[in-house]
Amino acid sequence: MTDTRIRSIHAREILDSRGNPTVEADVILAGGASGRAATPSGASTGKHEAVELRDGVKDRYGGKGVQRPVARVNGEVAVTLQGMDAREQAAVDEALIDLDGTPNKRNLGANATLAVSMAVARAAAAAEGLWLWEYLGDPLKPLLPVPMMNILNGGVHAGWQGPDFQEYMIAPYGAPSVAEAVRWGSETYHALKDILKARGYTTGGGDEGGFAPAVSTNTEPLDLIVEAIERAGYAPGREIGIALDPASSAFYSNDVYSLRTEGLTLTAAEMVDRYRDLTAAYPVIVIEDGLAEDDWDGWRLLTKALGDRVELVGDDLFVTKVDRIDMGIRKGAANAVLIKPNQIGTVTETIAAVHLAQQQHWGAMVSHRSGETVDTFIADFTVAMQTGHLKTGAPARGERVEKYNQLIRIEEAAGDTARYAGRSGFVR
Numbered sequence: 035m036t037d038t039r040i041r042s043i044h045a046r047e048i049l050d051s052r053g054n055p056t057v058e059a060d061v062i063l064a065g066g067a068s069g070r071a072a073t074p075s076g077a078s079t080g081k082h083e084a085v086e087l088r089d090g091v092k093d094r095y096g097g098k099g100v101q102r103p104v105a106r107v108n109g110e111v112a113v114t115l116q117g118m119d120a121r122e123q124a125a126v127d128e129a130l131i132d133l134d135g136t137p138n139k140r141n142l143g144a145n146a147t148l149a150v151s152m153a154v155a156r157a158a159a160a161a162e163g164l165w166l167w168e169y170l171g172d173p174l175k176p177l178l179p180v181p182m183m184n185i186l187n188g189g190v191h192a193g194w195q196g197p198d199f200q201e202y203m204i205a206p207y208g209a210p211s212v213a214e215a216v217r218w219g220s221e222t223y224h225a226l227k228d229i230l231k232a233r234g235y236t237t238g239g240g241d242e243g244g245f246a247p248a249v250s251t252n253t254e255p256l257d258l259i260v261e262a263i264e265r266a267g268y269a270p271g272r273e274i275g276i277a278l279d280p281a282s283s284a285f286y287s288n289d290v291y292s293l294r295t296e297g298l299t300l301t302a303a304e305m306v307d308r309y310r311d312l313t314a315a316y317p318v319i320v321i322e323d324g325l326a327e328d329d330w331d332g333w334r335l336l337t338k339a340l341g342d343r344v345e346l347v348g349d350d351l352f353v354t355k356v357d358r359i360d361m362g363i364r365k366g367a368a369n370a371v372l373i374k375p376n377q378i379g380t381v382t383e384t385i386a387a388v389h390l391a392q393q394q395h396w397g398a399m400v401s402h403r404s405g406e407t408v409d410t411f412i413a414d415f416t417v418a419m420q421t422g423h424l425k426t427g428a429p430a431r432g433e434r435v436e437k438y439n440q441l442i443r444i445e446e447a448a449g450d451t452a453r454y455a456g457r458s459g460f461v462r
C-alpha cells in the first residue's frame with residue numbers, strides 16, 4: 035500500500051445548489067492518493083446544530099472580526115493534520131475537535147471540519163484501492179438503502195407557498211433492488227407531474243427538486259401522491275409507502291403549532307391526534323420532526339401513540355448529537371434519528387450517532403441537506419453503516435440524483451453480495 039500520511043490539505047469556497055457559498059476540501063497523501071469532499075447546507079436548520087461559518091461574514095459567535103473557515107483550513111488545520119495517517123479517521127477527527135475547542139464547532143465551523151474529515155476518508159479509501167463504502171464498512175455486507183424521495187416540497191423549502199409540511203417523500207420498499215426502487219420512484223414522480231398539470235397546478239420545484247404546488251391543505255399532497263403511485267402502476271402501502279417531514283419547529287411557537295394553510299392552531303396533543311388520523315387514512319410509515327425541537331413532552335406523547343407502528347425520526351430534535359439522542363432514549367421520545375453529517379461536523383461523530391441509534395434498535399436515516407453539491411459521500415456512508423434508508427431529495431436535479439445514481443453503481447459493483455433493505459430498512 036502507498037504511504038497514507040497526509041501531505042497537504044487545501045480548502046476553497048464553492049457554490050451549493052441554492053447558489054450559496056459552501057466549503058470544499060482536497061486532501062493529498064504522501065503516496066499520491068487524494069480525496070475531495072464538499073459540505074452541504076440546510077435551510078430549516080435546528081437551533082442545536084453545529085455552526086456553519088462563511089468567509090468574510092461578520093462573526094456572530096463571540097469571535098472578533100470576520101469568519102474565515104477556508105483560510106483556517108488552509109492554515110492551522112493543514113499544519114496540524116500534516117503527517118497524520120489518513121486511515122486513522124478517529125485520530126484525525128479528534129485533532130479537528132481539539133483544534134476547534136468548542137461544543138458546536140463555532141471556532142472552525144462544522145462545514146469546514148466536515149469537508150476535511152470526509153476528504154480524509156476518501157483519500158484513505160483511494161490509497162487502499164477501495165470504494166468509500168467498502169472502506170467505511172464491511173465489504174462483504176453492503177446494504178442498499180430504500181431511497182426516500184421527496185417529490186412534493188412545502189414549508190420553507192417552497193417559500194411557504196404550498197403546504198405547511200416541508201417534505202412528502204415516497205419510499206419504494208417493495209422493489210427488488212435499489213436500481214428498481216429508483217426507477218419506481220422516478221415513474222411516480224413523473225405521474226405526479228402529469229396529475230398536477232391536469233389539476234392546473236404549477237410544476238415548478240422546491241429546494242429539493244420536488245414539485246411545489248400551492249395546495250390548500252396538508253392532506254391534499256397525500257391524495258395526489260397516492261394517485262400518482264397508482265397511476266405509475268404500483269400499490270400504495272404494499273409496494274410504495276409515504277414518509278413525511280413536517281419540519282414542525284418552523285411553525286411552532288408559544289407552545290402551539292400553526293397550520294397556516296388550514297387556519298388552525300393546534301396543541302401537541304392535537305397534532306398527535308392528527309398524525310394518528312393521517313397514518314390511519316394514508317400509507318404513512320415515517321414521520322420526521324412531527325413535533326418541535328424542544329417539545330420533549332409532545333414527542334413522548336407522539337411516541338406512545340404511534341411508536342409501535344410508525345418510524346418517528348428526530349432531526350431538529352437530535353441534530354445528530356449523541357447527548358441529545360441519549361436524552362431521547364431516556365425520555366422515550368422518538369424511535370429513530372436523522373443523520374446529517376454537517377449537523378455535527380466530523381465523520382467519527384456521525385458514526386457514533388448511527389451506532390448509538392442502532393444499539394437501541396432505533397432507526398437511523400441518513401440525509402442530505404436542502405442546499406447540496408454533487409458530493410455523494412452520504413450514499414456510500416449509508417451503504418457502509420447499513421442504515422436501510424437514505425433521504426436525498428427528488429429523483430430529479432443533478433445534486434440529488436447523483437446520490438441515487440451512486441447507489442445504482444454500488445449495487446452493480448457489489449454484485450451478489452448486495453442486499454436491498456426493502457421493508458426491513460424501517461424500525462416499525
Ligand SMILES: O=C(O)[C@@H](CO)OP(=O)(O)O
Pocket residue numbers: 075076077078079080201242279281349401402403404405
Ligand atoms: O429538514 C430536513 O430534513 C432537511 C433536509 O431535507 O432540510 P434542511 O437541510 O433545510 O434542514
Ligand SMILES: [Mg+2]
Pocket residue numbers: 279281322323349350372
Ligand atoms: Mg428534517
